[in-house]
Amino acid sequence: MSLYSNLLPVPSGILEVASSPVCYTEEIVTSSLQFSLIIPTYNEGENVQEIVKILSQLLDSIIPGEYELIVVDDNSPDGTWKLAQELTIQYPQLRVMRREQEKGLSTAVIRGWQVARGKILGVIDADLQHPPEILLQLWQEMVQGADLAVASRHVEGGGVSEWSVVRRFLSRGAQMLGLIILPEVIGRLSDPMSGYFMVRRDAIVGKPLSPVGYKILIEVTGRGKIRWIGEVGYVFRERQAGASKVTWKQYIEYIQHLLRLRFDLWPVKRFLRFGVVGFSGVFVDLGVFYVLRTVLGLALTRSAILSSEVAIINNFLWNDLWTFGDISSRQKGMGKRIKRLLKFNVVCLTGLVLNVLLVNFLFNVLGVNEYLAKLIAIAAVTLWNFWFNLKLSWRVTDAQK
Numbered sequence: 001m002s003l004y005s006n007l008l009p010v011p012s013g014i015l016e017v018a019s020s021p022v023c024y025t026e027e028i029v030t031s032s033l034q035f036s037l038i039i040p041t042y043n044e045g046e047n048v049q050e051i052v053k054i055l056s057q058l059l060d061s062i063i064p065g066e067y068e069l070i071v072v073d074d075n076s077p078d079g080t081w082k083l084a085q086e087l088t089i090q091y092p093q094l095r096v097m098r099r100e101q102e103k104g105l106s107t108a109v110i111r112g113w114q115v116a117r118g119k120i121l122g123v124i125d126a127d128l129q130h131p132p133e134i135l136l137q138l139w140q141e142m143v144q145g146a147d148l149a150v151a152s153r154h155v156e157g158g159g160v161s162e163w164s165v166v167r168r169f170l171s172r173g174a175q176m177l178g179l180i181i182l183p184e185v186i187g188r189l190s191d192p193m194s195g196y197f198m199v200r201r202d203a204i205v206g207k208p209l210s211p212v213g214y215k216i217l218i219e220v221t222g223r224g225k226i227r228w229i230g231e232v233g234y235v236f237r238e239r240q241a242g243a244s245k246v247t248w249k250q251y252i253e254y255i256q257h258l259l260r261l262r263f264d265l266w267p268v269k270r271f272l273r274f275g276v277v278g279f280s281g282v283f284v285d286l287g288v289f290y291v292l293r294t295v296l297g298l299a300l301t302r303s304a305i306l307s308s309e310v311a312i313i314n315n316f317l318w319n320d321l322w323t324f325g326d327i328s329s330r331q332k333g334m335g336k337r338i339k340r341l342l343k344f345n346v347v348c349l350t351g352l353v354l355n356v357l358l359v360n361f362l363f364n365v366l367g368v369n370e371y372l373a374k375l376i377a378i379a380a381v382t383l384w385n386f387w388f389n390l391k392l393s394w395r396v397t398d399a400q401k
């Protein structure tokens with residue numbers, strides 16, 4: 001069997017890491033490893049031998065025999081995959097994937113993780129711009145319990161070497177944009193652009209990843225179950241050999257990526273359910289109002305207040321059971337449920353006051369048509385109610401893990 005027929009199989013289909021490696025070959029995977037490090041390459045023939053050598057030395061010093069290096073090459077014209085495959089004779093822990101159909105850095109990394117055997121998965125650039133020694137500190141973070149350990153240019157000990165003002169500006173600008181579009185993800189990372197990190201396999205198992213372009217870390221942080229993030233400072237070195245593949249296209253893709261994640265991470269399903277429940281509340285409100293006013297003959301204000309309160313309780317019960325059922329099932333007990341109901345009440349009553357104020361403002365100050373004013377107010381208050389109830393009444397941080 002020739003050396004080159006021994007390449008790793010290329011997974012296809014959705015980009016999702018399973019709990020054990022996807023395996024197409026006869027090769028028997030008996031035990032898992034501690035660590036799998038992906039080295040994505042495109043025309044890195046001049047660097048591949050050096051990086052494999054250095055990484056092997058480093059990892060042999062901490063977890064000998066317990067790790068693998070996986071070069072994922074996109075059929076580089078310079079034959080990087082071939083050179084890498086030749087190295088496997090000397091470095092049996094090295095495996096090589098040659099992709100001929102799919103292309104791109106992020107997907108290369110995920111395809112690599114899909115065939116990886118490690119409990120911890122990592123990625124490092126092949127061009128030696130990521131200082132290999134930092135790997136030991138990243139490993140230390142993981143050992144201490146981090147779900148994600150990121151090499152960062154923007155913490156103590158980090159930086160860039162000889163970047164032009166323009167590149168620094170673009171890099172920071174991209175980060176600012178990310179903070180605006182995706183604050184809950186980008187805000188957790190001092191260097192969201194980093195392509196040098198480790199993640200616990202468990203944190204991303206079964207999460208379909210859908211990256212656009214270069215920035216796989218954003219995808220992992222956004223979709224993974226990441227509680228603890230460790231960061232290690234590093235200085236982004238200058239390239240000694242080969243050329244960067246970054247062009248203006250990567251900036252466009254980055255923005256596309258942010259937007260896609262934004263829409264995927266918004267709680268659309270919950271919001272729709274919340275809307276359905278709210279709609280049901282209108283009928284409860286009207287029905288109870290009818291009974292109190294017409295059947296029992298109560299005063300108007302009293303009937304209105306009572307029927308609203310019944311509707312609020314109705315909405316609470318359905319939301320607690322259905323819309324936020326996954327969260328409330330982790331906040332057990334009558335006491336907690338009553339606490340949620342009280343918060344829900346406060347948020348909804350505040351919403352009611354806002355509704356009245358907004359209608360008045362739109363109609364009296366801006367001269368908007370009455371019915372349009374009411375419609376706008378309903379939409380705004382629905383958003384208000386949803387958001388504050390999501391953040392206050394059914395706060396995930398209150399839920400037991």
Ligand code: GDD
Pocket residue numbers: 039040041042043044072073074103104105108124125126127129193194195196214236243244245246
């Ligand atoms: N398989 C594969 N396919 N590998 C690729 C591709 C591709 O399409 N494009 C780039 N690579 C590999 C390169 O060979 C290199 O090993 C690594 O991915 C990074 O590519 P560079 O072109 O060297 O990128 P860079 O140095 O400008 O960009 C880096 O920017 C960040 C800092 O802002 C990113 O790669 C990050 O990793 C880095 O931290």
Ligand code: MN
Pocket residue numbers: 125127129239244
């Ligand atoms: Mn580079």
